[in-house]
Amino acid sequence: MSEGRKPKNPATHIGNHKLDPATLMMGYGYDPSLSEGSLKAPIFHTSTFVFEKAADGKHFFEGITGKRPGGTDGLVYARFNNPNQEMLEDRLALWEDAEEALVFSSGMTAISILLLSFARPGDVILMSGPLYAATETIIMKILSQFGIGHVDFPAGATREEIDAAMEKAKTLADEQGGSVAMIYLESPGNPTNALVDVQAVDAARKAMLPDTPIAIDNTFLGPLWSRPQDHGADISVYSLTKYAGGHSDLVAGGLTGKKALLDKVRPMRNTLGGICDANTAWMLMRSLETLELRMSRAGENAEKVCKFLRSHDKVDRVAYLGFLEEGTRQRDIYDRHDLGAGSTFSLYLKGGEAEAFRFLDALQIAKLAVSLGGTETLASAPAAMTHLSVPDERRKQLDITDSLVRISIGIERPEDLIADFSNALDAV
Numbered sequence: 001m002s003e004g005r006k007p008k009n010p011a012t013h014i015g016n017h018k019l020d021p022a023t024l025m026m027g028y029g030y031d032p033s034l035s036e037g038s039l040k041a042p043i044f045h046t047s048t049f050v051f052e053k054a055a056d057g058k059h060f061f062e063g064i065t066g067k068r069p070g071g072t073d074g075l076v077y078a079r080f081n082n083p084n085q086e087m088l089e090d091r092l093a094l095w096e097d098a099e100e101a102l103v104f105s106s107g108m109t110a111i112s113i114l115l116l117s118f119a120r121p122g123d124v125i126l127m128s129g130p131l132y133a134a135t136e137t138i139i140m141k142i143l144s145q146f147g148i149g150h151v152d153f154p155a156g157a158t159r160e161e162i163d164a165a166m167e168k169a170k171t172l173a174d175e176q177g178g179s180v181a182m183i184y185l186e187s188p189g190n191p192t193n194a195l196v197d198v199q200a201v202d203a204a205r206k207a208m209l210p211d212t213p214i215a216i217d218n219t220f221l222g223p224l225w226s227r228p229q230d231h232g233a234d235i236s237v238y239s240l241t242k243y244a245g246g247h248s249d250l251v252a253g254g255l256t257g258k259k260a261l262l263d264k265v266r267p268m269r270n271t272l273g274g275i276c277d278a279n280t281a282w283m284l285m286r287s288l289e290t291l292e293l294r295m296s297r298a299g300e301n302a303e304k305v306c307k308f309l310r311s312h313d314k315v316d317r318v319a320y321l322g323f324l325e326e327g328t329r330q331r332d333i334y335d336r337h338d339l340g341a342g343s344t345f346s347l348y349l350k351g352g353e354a355e356a357f358r359f360l361d362a363l364q365i366a367k368l369a370v371s372l373g374g375t376e377t378l379a380s381a382p383a384a385m386t387h388l389s390v391p392d393e394r395r396k397q398l399d400i401t402d403s404l405v406r407i408s409i410g411i412e413r414p415e416d417l418i419a420d421f422s423n424a425l426d427a428v
């Protein structure tokens with residue numbers, strides 16, 4: 001945040017007592033005395049900022065252009081920074097105890113600018129699979145046109161499989177005259193819910209590619225149920241459109257992590273654009289005040305709904321992280337990494353597309369829409385919608401059957417959701 005607006009003692013502690021992010025979301029990084037005493041931060045609708053002195057302008061621009069590394073310490077121009085975005089970044093970083101955060105106009109903007117900041121022609125990106133479809137498009141179809149290669153391993157891979165993929169990525173990078181620019185993960189994978197062993201990836205990285213950063217898309221479980229930076233990841237990636245925004249009324253993205261790494265990303269954002277605008281940042285600050293309440297309730301609801309669904313005779317199975325079997329490798333990864341099972345899961349009905357469609361068409365409370373993490377429950381059919389363009393072979397591999405229904409549970413009364421699902425199952 002710019003020095004000018006930084007409260008003198010950002011109160012993250014009372015004495016030795018460390019305050020929880022849930023508490024700090026209500027005002028951290030904002031000083032009412034700088035805004036006429038307004039309890040809540042105003043929305044700073046402006047495209048540019050007035051310098052007191054010409055020398056200040058020069059000093060601030062040295063930070064923007066990277067002449068002085070680490071970002072600027074003054075407000076300059078709204079493509080580079082604005083007060084709402086800076087406050088939001090300070091608050092977002094708190095959730096994973098990250099050194100820094102950057103916010104963007106969408107999750108995909110965050111991901112594109114992150115990759116463009118690290119990968120150069122000849123380099124290779126090592127990735128887990130599946131990734132969010134548009135992320136796969138960037139890596140496989142767009143960056144490949146600029147001579148950037150990729151090697152992937154399945155989300156549930158063992159240490160041996162990760163080692164092998166890393167070796168392959170190194171060899172390919174050597175052949176192409178580049179290096180392995182980034183390890184890019186997503187956990188859990190969508191719609192498989194397969195978890196990545198981040199600790200194993202980090203151990204393999206330390207042994208083989210010590211200079212390669214690990215970024216991980218933490219949209220599905222973060223920041224409440226998963227803290228990958230505690231397990232070796234350097235950067236967490238968020239579509240803030242989902243749980244962080246939480247009301248299905250905005251689109252935004254974020255990165256949190258090590259300052260030295262994000263310092264490489266910020267100049268790219270300054271140049272390309274794609275920063276989170278003041279209005280959206282303000283909406284997100286409001287959303288973060290209830291993040292813990294919303295995610296906790298959604299998580300409790302999902303557990304109840306999944307228990308109901310699992311025992312229904314029209315249901316084949318429910319791929320929900322809370323049901324991972326004791327003794328399996330996925331359960332072991334879950335126990336080591338995660339703090340909750342989330343509220344997004346896959347329901348496999350008995351039958352095929354007709355059954356899935358009848359179920360979806362009969363829902364009354366749950367809305368038929370893609371996306372997740374909102375206050376309202378959503379349901380969709382990946383094979384016919386989000387994953388329609390995935391080739392049959394890959395779809396089979398990822399277990400995206402025609403009878404699969406993807407569900408994101410909201411914060412409604414669980415009894416009402418169960419009544420809705422029960423009624424819809426009767427219609428199948």
Ligand SMILES: *Cc1c(COP(=O)(O)O)cnc(C)c1O
Binds near residue numbers: 190
């Ligand atoms: C939605 C989503 C994205 C993309 O975010 P946008 O805000 O839609 O650009 C990336 N990753 C995951 C896991 C997502 O669910």
